[in-house]
Amino acid sequence: MNIGEAGKLSGLSPDTIRFYEKRGLILSTKRDEKGHRYYAENDVGWLGMLACLRGTGMPLAETEAFTRLVQEGDHTVPERIKLLEGHRERLEQKRAELDRFEKHLDEKIAYYNDFVKTEEKKKAQ
Amino acid sequence: MNIGEAGKLSGLSPDTIRFYEKRGLILSTKRDEKGHRYYAENDVGWLGMLACLRGTGMPLAETEAFTRLVQEGDHTVPERIKLLEGHRERLEQKRAELDRFEKHLDEKIAYYNDFVKTEEKKKAQ
């Protein structure tokens, strides 16, 4: 499949895929006779993994490190686990922070809603 | 209090506070006789609000719009509610996406763990 479709399925834009390719994050990029990139099913799976790492806030340098481990073969699986588990942990913390911020946001909205209600009461008097 | 302390309490770095000030996001910045910024209790509250908006992914342009509403006075409260509720909704979607990614990540880790276990069994034979 072409880059547009691969992008739609994986959640990365064609621009991002090309950018990742330059950075060495794409495991396999073949070209057809016109010079257009094309991707197989499991290439798209990898793109989806990249989208997942990006979406969970992994820095590109670390995604690069992970990619290199994948390229080196099966014996790096334990290292990959370590890397992903470290990432998972940070994610956990980010989520906790997000929870606090969301609560803060909700409180602000509640405060504003109260304010409006009080104003309306004043006017009604 | 000075910018360092205000930063620590609000969760923004002094650099970020100065950067926000240039962008017009700081409601009040007074200086002492040495030209150093100082902040009162409720200035820090506002900085905390900015940290919250940033931490929940609001674009700076929108934070600027919100700041302008706050500066215009109480009659903009309904608009502020609309803005924050729109933001809240996007946040909800981002969180749903994050959940999917986290699940994906966990599945990958589980897959790798399985892989290692299977390898160990093979060796043991």
Place this chain on the structure above:
DNA sequence: TCTTGACCTAGAGTTGCTCCAACACCCTAT
């Protein structure tokens, strides 16, 4: 006295995209 540390400024550098110009190719409609 001197050095450590916190502040100041303007501006450069970084990350991770995202968009643009300029071109190639193929399909369809006129």
Place this chain on the structure above:
DNA sequence: ATAGGGTGTTGGAGCAACTCTAGGTCAAGA
């Protein structure tokens, strides 16, 4: 046949939101 539209290609510019650096002021402590 050719004009338009949609897809792809490249290199490089532009952008958001910081983050860091250089070069400076000032006050306090060893």
